Amino acid sequence: MLRTVQAYEQAGVAGIHLEDQVHPKRCGHMSGKAVIPAGEMVGKIRAAVAARRDPDLVLIARTDAAAVHGLDDAIARARAYRAAGADALFVEAPTSEDEIAGVAAELLDVAPLVFNWVEGGRTPPIPLHRLGELGFRLVLFPIGTLLAATAGMQSLLATLRADGTPAAAMPGLPTFEGFTDLIGLPEVQELERRFGGG
Numbered sequence: 001m002l003r004t005v006q007a008y009e010q011a012g013v014a015g016i017h018l019e020d021q022v023h024p025k026r027c028g029h030m031s032g033k034a035v036i037p038a039g040e041m042v043g044k045i046r047a048a049v050a051a052r053r054d055p056d057l058v059l060i061a062r063t064d065a066a067a068v069h070g071l072d073d074a075i076a077r078a079r080a081y082r083a084a085g086a087d088a089l090f091v092e093a094p095t096s097e098d099e100i101a102g103v104a105a106e107l108l109d110v111a112p113l114v115f116n117w118v119e120g121g122r123t124p125p126i127p128l129h130r131l132g133e134l135g136f137r138l139v140l141f142p143i144g145t146l147l148a149a150t151a152g153m154q155s156l157l158a159t160l161r162a163d164g165t166p167a168a169a170m171p172g173l174p175t176f177e178g179f180t181d182l183i184g185l186p187e188v189q190e191l192e193r194r195f196g197g198g
Helices: 002-010 038-051 065-069 071-083 097-107 128-134 144-163 176-182 185-195
Strands: 015-019 058-063 088-091 113-116 136-140
Touching: 002 015, 002 038, 015 038, 038 058, 038 071, 058 071, 065 071, 071 088, 071 097, 088 097, 097 113, 097 128, 128 136, 176 185
Parallel strands: 015 058, 058 088, 088 113, 113 136
Antiparallel strands: none
């Protein structure tokens, strides 16, 4: 843990997310998770705190214990992780709005709270404004863009299969020029002109 924190900090990372799952880890919204003993995780957090040199590096402690041992255990773990030095707390995959509100009620005064908004996951979809009202300070949207990209690829490939051309697959599809602008190709070409030596 010491070297991991130091390496990420030297690389300029603003925050590190530490989890209490047993390796190999699973998505927090999948079955079959297991967690390490709370005391072992406390030790990892203490090591991360000791390794940190930049006081602005945020250490987020995540627990997946709710799915394994219940919400009360997850909240107790979160409190212990804060006491060990975590800056923010993340109780993964509550399964109802009441559980989400319970996490917030129990931990809001302990540390800033993180919420994981996974489309189709175990946690019900809660509007962003409601999460703010409950007191969550950071909301993660980990797969929305990937799901949207997947839907776009499926649509384009279905059109290609049906029509033999992807030309009309999706309204609003960016142009080739628009895409190259988005990914920064004009800047790369300018650097080539300046330093290419050609």
